Amino acid sequence: MITLPPRPTAIDDPEAFRRTDSLSMLVGTITQLRRAILPVVALSFGASTRDVGTGIVLAAALLAIFVLPPLGAFLQWHFTRYRTGAEDIRIERGVLSREARSIPYERIQDVSMSETLFSRLFGLVEVRFETGSGGKDDLTLSYVTRPEGQRLRDLVRERRDDVPTGACSGAQESESDSEGVPIFTMALPRVLLSGVFSFSLVIFAVLFAIVDQFDFLMPFDIWDKDVWEQLASEQGARIQSLGRLAQFWGALVAVIMLVLVGIASGVAKTLLRDYGFRLDRTAKGFRRRRGLLSRTDVVMPAHRVQAIATETGVIRRLFGWHSLSFVSLASDGAKASHEVAPFAKLNEIARIAAEAGIPLPADGIAWHRTSPRFWIDRAAFWLLAGTVAAIVATWLGQPLSAVAIVCVGLILAGLSLPGYLQHRHATEGGRIQGRAGLLAPHVMIAPQVRLQSAELRQGPIARLRGYAALHFGLPGGRLSFRGLPTDEALALRAAVLARIDAVDYSDLPR
Amino acid sequence: MTDDDLSRLDRRHATVLQIETAIGIAPLIVGAIVAELVLGWPTGIVIGPIAVVALALILSLPMRRYRRKGYATTGDRLRYVQGWIRHSDTVVPFGRVQHIDVKQGLIERWFGLATLVVHTAGMHNASVAVPGLSRQTAVDIREAISARIRRETM
Structure with a gap:
């Protein structure tokens, strides 16, 4: 193991910009070398089948193996620097296009360190700052020494502990969180019926x-x-x-x-x-256990529930059966939302929803419909498109296809009517509710304060005819309303934004 | 909230858009030149019209796109408006920002411009990018949002 003298900057001023460990150039070189191997093999193979000068191939291969990886690794190392400030961590990188990213300590959910085989040889780790953005946009630093990684992690935890604690990562809570009160269980007959x-x-x-x-x-x-x-x-x-x-x-x-x-x-x-389905209300949230052969045990902190959704089927609705799921940032297997009552009567669902702090819509609630113009325009579009396509088909001497196209166009246009009838929305007590479906309606209910952003979209026709689409950013779910009358969409957005300003909930998924 | 509150993006952003459009159109012009050389037609018969169209596109389209864009940071909200055919009007409250990027593409760097990207926890609009800010403006907005996040969680 090579030991280097400690770099002075790290000790003198903890808030100064610094680079990742210089040994990461070596690891980077090896990593890039591995990536270069396949192209080099392909190149030499390709060259052997054609008459290309050996000298050129050799030069290209040497370049790809001995020059590019170290150069790339050096540039990457040289142009990446980071700084731990009083309020945030800053990372700047990029040779030609520069990117400067800043993450406030409050927004960092966790700091994870990972090692690859080569980084391990040199005692280096890759530090990943996990934020709420679902893994894709997480910030990574590769590579720093293990003590430096530890320092960053401690620093983040320390800064975050100024903020009220008690809400830590959901996965680790399951052991410490003891038995709660069962609020929904499914006996065997219910499971079979479901x-x-x-x-x-x-x-x-x-x-x-x-x-x-x-x-x-x-x-x-x-x-x-x-x-x-x-x-x-x-x-x-x-x-x-x-x-x-x-x-x-x-x-x-x-x-x-x-x-x-x-x-x-x-x-x-x-x-x-669903065998032995049991949902408990625990001190911090909800705990769900279910399964016959592989039993799963999931804990959902109550503050992580972003919205709730109920669904039903055409036939099961006649018998009064519905399902309830929680929308949250954490994913439940392949599904985005957590099923908390797969098969329940409405009064049972209402109780769970109330426990989550997001009650179901009241009976006399005023549902608003979408703008009829939106659906008329859609129908007109499909009729027009169908007609044009049919004319082209007839012109090409395919009358049978023309008939089929007209039928498809008529069906698509006709779908506008159920489309108009089935989409509704309402606001009630700081919650926004969307409902779709005629015979088997599904309802999504989100507290307005949980919404992250609001976007109003309009094409030229929509602007002319006075309707717009409103998309809300909801952690772990989608909440969009198409074809709202423009003034209503604007009013709804203004109302939501006013509520968001009142409370800051953005550090909820912790 | 009306369109009067919106500020224009930096003037140089229009130039950046023009350069980007020019780069996008370049293959067409190269294609025209090659076609003319290969087919042996008199010089300018293909290149001429295409050059005129390209010039019109480069001069007018980016300017229109530039004029449709606007942003505002009033009331502790970031608002970004763009587009005509796909008009969108996005609002992100400062308190909902997870983290912030200040990006500079190569061309943007020549002109001292930057793109501000705010990331939210929502699935829709997980990141909202405001291009064409002067670097100083982008950094100022970043600091304002950072300060707001810090203040609220204290």
Whole structure:
């Protein structure tokens, strides 16, 4: 191990700009070298198949291996510098385009350090400052010495501890957070019933995929058209010989089988996922446990719940069943929002929602509709587009396609009516509520103070006709309203912004 | 909130847009020159019209785009307005900013301009970029937002 004398700047003035550890040039060189290997191999291979001078190839390869990686690493190192100030961490980088990033300590959720094989050899770490932006835009410093990484982490934690503590990272809370009060549980009959409603024919897709994977084991080739034609003609002849009644019963049995398989696979899927579903209200938030074979245990701090959403299905709504999920920055497996009540009556959902501090809309709430002009314009657009396309098709001598195009255009235009009927929104007690869907409405409810930004969008036609789209920035979710009358959109935005100014909630996902 | 509150971006931003448009159009002109050389047509028969169109585009389009853009930082909010066909009017309260970038592209650097990028926690508008500020303005806005964040969490 090489030991270097400590750089004076680091000790004299902790707030001065400094560079990452100079040894990171070495690690950077190795990393870039690894990236250069494939192109060099490809280059030499490509050159060997054609008549290119060996000298040129050799020079290019030498350049790619011995000159570019060290040079790149040096430039990267030389032009990257950072500073830990009184209020924020600043990082500047870039050779030709410079980027200066500033992250206030309050916005840093956590500081993580990671090592690669090579950085480890030199005792270096990559420091990642995690902010609420979901990983993509996190700030990284590569590489600094381990003590320096530790210093940065301690510094951030220390600065942040000036701020009220008690809300630390959600994942680590699960152990310390003891048993709470169960506010929603699903007994086995409820889970089974919920399975019946999640009728799914996905099993056929799975079977098909399996068959596709293992088709070499099958006695015939499933992609061979002849096999199926033969099967159909043989069986078809048999079916035709059966008579009307038998044909009818045969078809009925086939449909019933299909439904049964669909229900069975829905029940199995739900049972595996939701068995023993239990949602607790704990001191800091909510804790959800569920699952038959793999049991999951998720803790959601209450202050992390950004919005709630209820959904239902056409049939299950007739029986009064709905589902509730929390929208938050943390993701629940592949889903963005956390399901906290997959199958519940509205009064149960109302209780959970109230516990989260975001009550469901009241009965007599005034829902506003979108601007009818928006939907009329949409219908007009599709009619126009369909007509133009149909004319072109006729001109090309394809009258049949023209008819089909007109039909599609009519359908798309016709969708405007249900579109107008199903979109509604309302504000109530500092919450903004969006509702879509006629037979199976889903409702999204977000406290206005949780919103991060507001954007008004308008095209030339929208401006002329007086409507606009309003998009709100919601952590972990989407809240957009299309086709609002312009003055209403402006008023809504102004109201939301006024509320945001009153409270600062932006440090919520901590 | 009306459009009167909006400030124009730095004048030099229009020039930057023109240079960027010119770079974008350059392949077309090169293509025209090559086509003329290959086909052996009289000089200027292709290049001429294309050069006129390109010049018109470079002179008018960026100026229009520049005039449609505006920003405001009044009332502890960052507001950025742009576009005509895709008009958008975005407001980010200072208190909702997660972190801030001041970026400088190569051309922007020549003109002493910078792009201010504020990042929020929302999924929509996760980052809002305000281009064409003088570097000093961008830094000033950054400091104002930083100060506001600091003040609120204390």
